[in-house]
Amino acid sequence: MAAEPIIRFEAISKRYPNGTEALKGVSFSIEAGTIHAICGENGAGKSTLMKILFGLERATGGTIRIDGQPVDISSPRAAASFGISMVHQHFSLLPSLTVAENILLGQEPRRGLLVDRKAARERVAALAARYNLEADPDARVAGLSVAAQQKVEILKALSRDVRVLILDEPTAVLTPPETDELFRRLHGLRRAGITILFISHKLGEVRALADRVTTLRAGLLSGDAAMGDISDAEIATLVMGTTKTVPPLREPHGFGAERLRVDNVVLRSLAGADRLDGVSLSIRAGEILGIAGVDGSGQRGLVSVLTGEVLPHDGDFHLDGRSARGCSTAALRKGGMAHLPADRFHQGSARTLSVVDNAIAGAHRSSRFSRGAFLRVREMETEARRLISDFSIRCPGPRAPLSALSGGNAQKVIAAREFATAPTFLIADQPTRGIDIAAAAFLQGRILDMARQGTAVLLISADLDELLALSDRVAVLYAGRITAVLDNGPHLTPERLGPFMLGLEDAA
Amino acid sequence: MTFLETIAHIVDLVPVLLRVTTPILLAALGVHISQKAGVLNLGVEGMMLAAALAGVLASAASGSAWVGLAGALATGAVLGFLLSFAIHVLKADLILSGIALNMLAAAGTTLVLYMLTGDKGMSGSLSSGVLPSLAIPLIADIPVLGRLLSGHHVLTYLAFAMVPVVAVLMMRTPFGIRLRAVGESAEAAATAGIDVARMQIAALVLSGLLAGAAGAFLSMGYVSWFSQNMSGGRGFVALAADLMGYGSAWGTMAASLLLGAADAFVISLQGKGIPSELLQSLPYIVPIVALVIHARARRKRFVRI
Numbered sequence: 001m002a003a004e005p006i007i008r009f010e011a012i013s014k015r016y017p018n019g020t021e022a023l024k025g026v027s028f029s030i031e032a033g034t035i036h037a038i039c040g041e042n043g044a045g046k047s048t049l050m051k052i053l054f055g056l057e058r059a060t061g062g063t064i065r066i067d068g069q070p071v072d073i074s075s076p077r078a079a080a081s082f083g084i085s086m087v088h089q090h091f092s093l094l095p096s097l098t099v100a101e102n103i104l105l106g107q108e109p110r111r112g113l114l115v116d117r118k119a120a121r122e123r124v125a126a127l128a129a130r131y132n133l134e135a136d137p138d139a140r141v142a143g144l145s146v147a148a149q150q151k152v153e154i155l156k157a158l159s160r161d162v163r164v165l166i167l168d169e170p171t172a173v174l175t176p177p178e179t180d181e182l183f184r185r186l187h188g189l190r191r192a193g194i195t196i197l198f199i200s201h202k203l204g205e206v207r208a209l210a211d212r213v214t215t216l217r218a219g220l221l222s223g224d225a226a227m228g229d230i231s232d233a234e235i236a237t238l239v240m241g242t243t244k245t246v247p248p249l250r251e252p253h254g255f256g257a258e259r260l261r262v263d264n265v266v267l268r269s270l271a272g273a274d275r276l277d278g279v280s281l282s283i284r285a286g287e288i289l290g291i292a293g294v295d296g297s298g299q300r301g302l303v304s305v306l307t308g309e310v311l312p313h314d315g316d317f318h319l320d321g322r323s324a325r326g327c328s329t330a331a332l333r334k335g336g337m338a339h340l341p342a343d344r345f346h347q348g349s350a351r352t353l354s355v356v357d358n359a360i361a362g363a364h365r366s367s368r369f370s371r372g373a374f375l376r377v378r379e380m381e382t383e384a385r386r387l388i389s390d391f392s393i394r395c396p397g398p399r400a401p402l403s404a405l406s407g408g409n410a411q412k413v414i415a416a417r418e419f420a421t422a423p424t425f426l427i428a429d430q431p432t433r434g435i436d437i438a439a440a441a442f443l444q445g446r447i448l449d450m451a452r453q454g455t456a457v458l459l460i461s462a463d464l465d466e467l468l469a470l471s472d473r474v475a476v477l478y479a480g481r482i483t484a485v486l487d488n489g490p491h492l493t494p495e496r497l498g499p500f501m502l503g504l505e506d507a508a
Numbered sequence: 509m510t511f512l513e514t515i516a517h518i519v520d521l522v523p524v525l526l527r528v529t530t531p532i533l534l535a536a537l538g539v540h541i542s543q544k545a546g547v548l549n550l551g552v553e554g555m556m557l558a559a560a561l562a563g564v565l566a567s568a569a570s571g572s573a574w575v576g577l578a579g580a581l582a583t584g585a586v587l588g589f590l591l592s593f594a595i596h597v598l599k600a601d602l603i604l605s606g607i608a609l610n611m612l613a614a615a616g617t618t619l620v621l622y623m624l625t626g627d628k629g630m631s632g633s634l635s636s637g638v639l640p641s642l643a644i645p646l647i648a649d650i651p652v653l654g655r656l657l658s659g660h661h662v663l664t665y666l667a668f669a670m671v672p673v674v675a676v677l678m679m680r681t682p683f684g685i686r687l688r689a690v691g692e693s694a695e696a697a698a699t700a701g702i703d704v705a706r707m708q709i710a711a712l713v714l715s716g717l718l719a720g721a722a723g724a725f726l727s728m729g730y731v732s733w734f735s736q737n738m739s740g741g742r743g744f745v746a747l748a749a750d751l752m753g754y755g756s757a758w759g760t761m762a763a764s765l766l767l768g769a770a771d772a773f774v775i776s777l778q779g780k781g782i783p784s785e786l787l788q789s790l791p792y793i794v795p796i797v798a799l800v801i802h803a804r805a806r807r808k809r810f811v812r813i
């Protein structure tokens with residue numbers, strides 16, 4: 001190999017101010033024009049390494065070389081000057097701005113003193129066409145589905161002159177066809193000479209996309225190999241050490257009485273992605289109903305209605321036979337509902353509060369955690385410790401702020417909290433998004449356990465394998481309507497669901 | 509009262525309404541800019557007060573009302589800069605710094621006044637200029653329209669002209685978009701390569717300039733003197749106007765007019781046998797009621813997104 005690697009990490013170490021050693025002397029190279037995957041468990045240090053490369057964090061030891069030269073990347077601005085762009089694990093979009101304003105933030109085209117809106121629109125449209133990622137330049141980001149926001153994030157990263165594109169779990173929110181499409185685009189970018197750093201927990205994706213893979217374990221380099229020289233099982237071992245994961249198994253069991261009944265719910269929302277056009281559903285005790293559908297087909301609207309965040313314009317829903325339309329979220333939760341939201345960071349958690357506060361939120365008024373006006377702090381901490389060990393959450397301790405946890409570990413805190421309430425009705429919206437293989441298997445196992453004990457589960461997932469592994473029945477949502485409700489079984493495959501998800505077939 | 513007389517009566521009220529709205533609107537637009545940048549200018553009351561005194565002093569020293577206005581604007585801008593300096597360099601708390609600025613201005617203006625004039629209440633012995641009102645040629649001669657559009661104070665025209673200027677600045681310029689980005693998520697804005705501190709400093713300096721203009725209007729708009737605590741809570745009323753303005757410059761103007769109307773109403777009732785204590789509390793009761801109504805309206809549950 002004659003050419004210098006485009007990026008070389010040399011003994012990179014990172015010690016966060018709270019003492020956590022996220023990286024302990026990591027060295028490896030990235031060859032120009034390749035797609036390089038980085039794998040590791042939740043908390044292994046992947047995002048930390050990428051943030052150092054993007055100038056968001058400073059390494060506490062080691063050197064980064066670009067084209068062989070040692071460089072100092074002190075800010076995202078400096079990273080941009082080296083041609084480094086990043087799509088973040090947690091979105092960095094501004095909800096109240098439009099798509100075009102977000103993508104061109106900091107590099108707006110001008111006409112005189114004003115933003116040249118026409119030029120901005122055209123630039124976004126050209127960018128979207130070039131990478132085949134559709135986006136409406138004038139839409140407000142707040143109204144977009146998570147998948148649409150993901151596309152905007154990627155376009156934003158590509159809007160500058162890029163040599164190196166960092167993608168921190170970009171596919172976590174995409175459905176399989178969307179992921180395939182993205183991968184075709186990424187291959188195209190590689191052909192255009194762009195180097196891509198790609199983080200994912202899904203080995204299938206790594207296999208399909210990457211030329212080389214580096215694995216991290218607890219801040220140390222555990223492996224670095226060309227994809228051709230390493231099997232999936234070997235990668236999994238390098239990522240997890242010796243532990244083996246057992247995929248969860250759905251066992252047939254009887255169902256109880258009807259728990260949730262949704263009758264003809266209509267939601268005329270401002271944002272199309274939330275619209276519901278007469279949705280009816282039923283879930284029995286012990287049953288898992290999976291919702292399949294391209295993201296933005298009404299999932300967010302359905303969840304908002306069932307959690308009492310919005311009042312539907314028409315229709316009703318019943319929990320255990322009682323009408324729940326107009327009930328507040330607090331009342332619904334008291335009645336046994338739990339909700340693991342898809343957007344864990346905006347809706348599910350408070351990043352600056354501690355792990356304890358996040359793990360107890362919602363239950364803080366129960367007699368278990370409060371006496372009169374006072375919280376029982378010791379009880380809270382005991383419970384948080386129990387959740388931390390049950391869900392193997394990697395964190396410095398229960399009092400650490402949630403912002404000091406890795407993306408996946410923060411998600412596990414929220415999942416642990418919702419599961420711990422022993423709900424009679426659970427809404428699990430993308431429960432394993434961003435969670436590593438072992439932890440995902442664990443969470444899926446817990447969902448099955450809960451169902452066995454009589455919980456009615458509404459499972460929404462972009463991951464069809466997960467949906468088919470867990471659901472007793474699958475309902476397909478398309479453009480705010482249920483287009484099919486199918487019993488799960490060996491005959492039900494992603495191929496069978498596809499036409500319903502795309503609105504080509506309608507069995508309802 | 510005939511119909512025409514009623515109309516004439518209402519037309520007569522308009523200049524009063526615009527006059528009392530002017531300082532509230534100027535200050536509220538300043539608050540609006542700061543709030544959009546995520547650094548709500550709680551020191552606006554103190555900035556107005558200090559600028560009012562600085563205007564009188566600069567005018568008395570130079571003999572020109574315009575130099576006085578420049579002094580008032582500069583004072584507001586400098587205080588805006590100091591506030592952002594406290595937040596960004598000294599890492600002081602935004603709210604506490606704003607409150608401290610208000611207290612400092614209240615005490616500081618009295619001290620300076622006493623040192624220069626020997627009087628703690630009024631600056632009567634200093635003669636300051638008065639900024640002019642403008643008669644618009646031709647329009648001034650049209651019967652009703654002339655009364656509505658012409659003859660107002662130069663700063664009144666400025667205040668209302670600033671509404672579209674601020675609206676365009678915030679919504680249509682790169683500066684405004686970046687400012688709003690910083691206010692919405694400093695972290696995300698920084699990731700996009702925007703210098704958060706610089707944007708917030710700029711926002712507070714602009715906010716101070718507008719508060720300075722409001723202060724100049726108080727001491728040099730129709731009178732030629734400064735009196736102790738002459739801002740009289742208008743800065744806080746401006747904060748309320750911004751909160752009620754639904755995050756837009758035009759909304760801020762509407763709210764300022766509403767709160768100004770309460771003031772004007774009080775003025776029109778003065779000397780009509782209603783207890784003056786009751787009357788004087790009205791301008792403070794209106795913002796409270798308006799904020800409560802506003803908060804309730806926002807709880808409408810249908811439209812979330």
Ligand SMILES: Nc1ncnc2c1ncn2[C@@H]1O[C@H](COP(=O)(O)OP(=O)(O)OP(=O)(O)O)[C@@H](O)[C@H]1O
Pocket residue numbers: 016017018020021022040041042043044045046047048049089394395396403404405406407408409434
């Ligand atoms: N701001 C912070 N302050 C303190 N510790 C932190 C901070 N951010 C991350 N850490 C710690 O550093 C370690 C590595 O975190 P990092 O985010 O790099 O993990 P990751 O590999 O990206 O995991 P995930 O798959 O969950 O996203 C974790 O133990 C985490 O708790």
Ligand SMILES: [Mg+2]
Pocket residue numbers: 046047048089168406407408
């Ligand atoms: Mg991460």
